[in-house]
Amino acid sequence: MTDKTKPEIEFIEGPAPEELVITxxxxxxxxxxxxxxxxxxxxxxVDFESGExxxxxxxxxQSIQFPLRGLIKGWQDGIPGMKVGGRRQLVCPPHLAYGPAGGGHRLSGRTLVFVIDLLGVQ
Structure with a gap:
């Protein structure tokens, strides 16, 4: 169980990054x-551009449990090294998320911002 509450993601000024940004x-x-x-x-x-x-x-x-290898590349690269109890923000450009525009996913071509709370590892 966690005592954390749902994070607020601050709007990020400037152009979307070309590479994964881990904070x-x-x-x-x-x-x-x-x-x-x-x-x-x-x-x-949230979507980097709109903040939606x-x-x-x-x-x-409820939290969700899954193997890292089944996730988008930004998560595969951005979660290792994180410790349980931590909260990390990942800014994932399209090539580390759902691919280039037209890739068939509704988020293809989008830069995505995630805030992740790590509750457990196996």
Missing amino acids: DLEIGDGPEAAPGATVDVHYLG EFDSSWSRG
């Missing part, structure tokens, strides 16, 4: 997530 908002003190680990996370995702929320585990009222 630790809070450093955890629990076990560290390794590449390929299964993680238990709460997360919020497109997905949130908070809205569903």
